[in-house]
Structure formats: C-alpha cells, structure tokens
Amino acid sequence: MAGKFITFEGPDGAGKTTVLKLVAEQLNEILGDQMILTREPGGNPISEQIRNIILDRKNTEMDVRTEALLYAAARRQHLVETILPALQSDKIVLCDRYVDSSIAYQGAGREIGEQEVADMNLFATGGLTPDLTLYFEVPVTVGLARIKQHRAADDVDRLDLEKQAFHDRVHSAYEKLAQENPERIRTIDATQPVEKVVNETLMILKQALNK
Numbered sequence: 001m002a003g004k005f006i007t008f009e010g011p012d013g014a015g016k017t018t019v020l021k022l023v024a025e026q027l028n029e030i031l032g033d034q035m036i037l038t039r040e041p042g043g044n045p046i047s048e049q050i051r052n053i054i055l056d057r058k059n060t061e062m063d064v065r066t067e068a069l070l071y072a073a074a075r076r077q078h079l080v081e082t083i084l085p086a087l088q089s090d091k092i093v094l095c096d097r098y099v100d101s102s103i104a105y106q107g108a109g110r111e112i113g114e115q116e117v118a119d120m121n122l123f124a125t126g127g128l129t130p131d132l133t134l135y136f137e138v139p140v141t142v143g144l145a146r147i148k149q150h151r152a153a154d155d156v157d158r159l160d161l162e163k164q165a166f167h168d169r170v171h172s173a174y175e176k177l178a179q180e181n182p183e184r185i186r187t188i189d190a191t192q193p194v195e196k197v198v199n200e201t202l203m204i205l206k207q208a209l210n211k
Contacts, residue, residue, distance in 0.1 A: 003087035004209065005128070007098040010136035011171050013143025014190045015197065019136065020096055022198050025207065027092075028169060036086050039096035041074035044081045046182070050074040051057075068106040068117055072124040092209065098130060100177055108173035109166045132208045134201060135178050136190035140167045 010016040017039075024037045041051035053059065054070050075098070086093050097119045107114035138146075144167060178185045186204050190197055 001113055003089065003091045004085060004132070005093045006132045006205065006208070007095045007100070007130040007133045008099045008136070009097060009104075009133055009174065009185075010190060011104075011138060011140065011143050011167060011174060012138035013146035014138040015146070015191070015194065016134075016136040017096055018194065019190075019201055022194070023201050026198075026202060027094075031092055034090070035092040035094065036082075037094050037096075038078070038082055040072055040078060040098055040101065043083075043095075043197060044080040045062065046081070047074040047078045050077075064106065064110040064112055067110065068102060068112055068120060071102050071106065072120050074101045075102075075120050075121065076124040079128060083128075083159075095130075099125060099131075100133060100135075100174070102204070103177065104170045104173040107188060109162070109170040110152065111169070113204065114173060114176075130184065132204075133181070133185045135174060135185050136197070137174070137187050138190040140164060140171050142191060143167070 008016045020037070024035070027035055042048045043056055050070055050073060053073070054062075060107065073075060083093055083095070099118070102121055103114050103117050105119035106112050116191045141164075169197075178187050186202055188197060188204075192200075
C-alpha cells in the first residue's frame with residue numbers, strides 16, 4: 001500500500017472534528033480526489049448503522065464489552081470497505097478517530113483494560129497502524145465546558161453524558177499513548193485559537209506528506 005493513513009484523536013471538546021474539516025478544505029485544493037475524509041465509528045453504511053446503535057442515548061443498558069466489540073466491528077467494516085481500498089489506490093486517508101479512541105474510551109474510560117481493548121482491535125484491524133496520528137490535547141474541564149456551551153442537545157451522545165471521572169481516565173490514557181508512541185503521535189495544544197490549531201495541523205501534515 002502506497003497511500004498514507006492519518007488519524008485525528010482527542011478527548012471530547014478538543015475540537016478535532018472542526019479542525020479536520022477546515023484542514024481538509026485546504027488540502028482538497030492540493031490533493032483533490034487523492035484524499036478521502038472519513039470517521040469512526042462510521043465511514044460507510046454498515047459502520048454508520050453500528051454507530052447509531054453505540055451512541056443512541058436510549059441504549060443505557062449496553063454492556064461495556066458489547067460497546068467495545070461494536071466499535072471493533074464497525075472499525076473492521078470501515079477498514080475493508082473504505083480505508084484499505086483507498087490506501088491501495090495511493091490515496092491520503094484522513095480519519096476522525098481510530099484504535100487509540102477505543103483504547104482511551106473503552107479500555108481506560110470504561111475500565112475494561114487498555115491492553116485487552118488493544119488486543120481486540122489487533123484482531124479487527126489485522127495490525128494496520130496509522131502512519132501519523134494528530135492528538136489534540138485539551139484539559140478535561142475545558143473540553144466538557146466546550147461541549148456544554150457549543151453542542152446542541154440533539155448532538156450529545158451517551159459518552160458525552162459520562163461523569164468527569166470517566167473523562168479524566170480517557171485523557172490520561174491519551175497522554176500515555178502519546179508518550180509511548182512519540183514517532184507516530186504528534187501532540188497539538190487544542191486550547192489555542194482555532195486558526196492557530198489549524199495552521200499547526202497543516203504544517204505537520206504537509207511535512208508528513210512531503211516525505
């Protein structure tokens with residue numbers, strides 16, 4: 001595979017999805033149809049259906065391991081149907097979340113075990129690792145305040161409704177992943193104005209794509 005697989009990660013309220021869209025708009029002028037923008041869970045019809053089940057606020061009785069397995073199942077379908085074909089066609093794949101999210105949210109946040117979730121996703125992905133991961137770091141209190149201020153009630157999902165202790169564990173897991181994978185994961189201060197975050201992101205991406 002000659003394409004590049006780049007993931008965007010971060011805790012709730014980091015603004016990574018907004019930054020990803022703004023960055024993609026600028027890169028599209030250069031890359032055109034050589035770039036695809038996708039997300040997890042989702043990215044194709046089957047994975048989007050699984051996403052709806054996972055995030056539905058009505059599914060309060062969902063077991064934590066069921067949740068982790070559904071994320072892995074959506075990810076597998078996403079890889080087979082969307083990501084792998086794009087990489088095999090020499091395209092640049094920009095993906096909103098990937099395995100790091102499952103390790104942070106289900107492994108640490110849900111306290112299933114970070115290694116257990118990593119192992120589950122190793123099976124789901126066949127070991128496909130991103131070429132580059134951009135981690136948008138923001139303190140938990142700042143991220144939760146942003147969600148409360150900017151996110152419409154209809155956009156708040158099951159994970160957004162968790163208590164701060166859950167989000168503290170997620171944040172700590174992301175920090176640990178960044179420390180353990182310095183060559184893959186680049187940390188960006190997401191408390192900066194969005195223009196600065198976008199510019200820093202573009203600089204890192206252009207450096208990676210020029211290699």
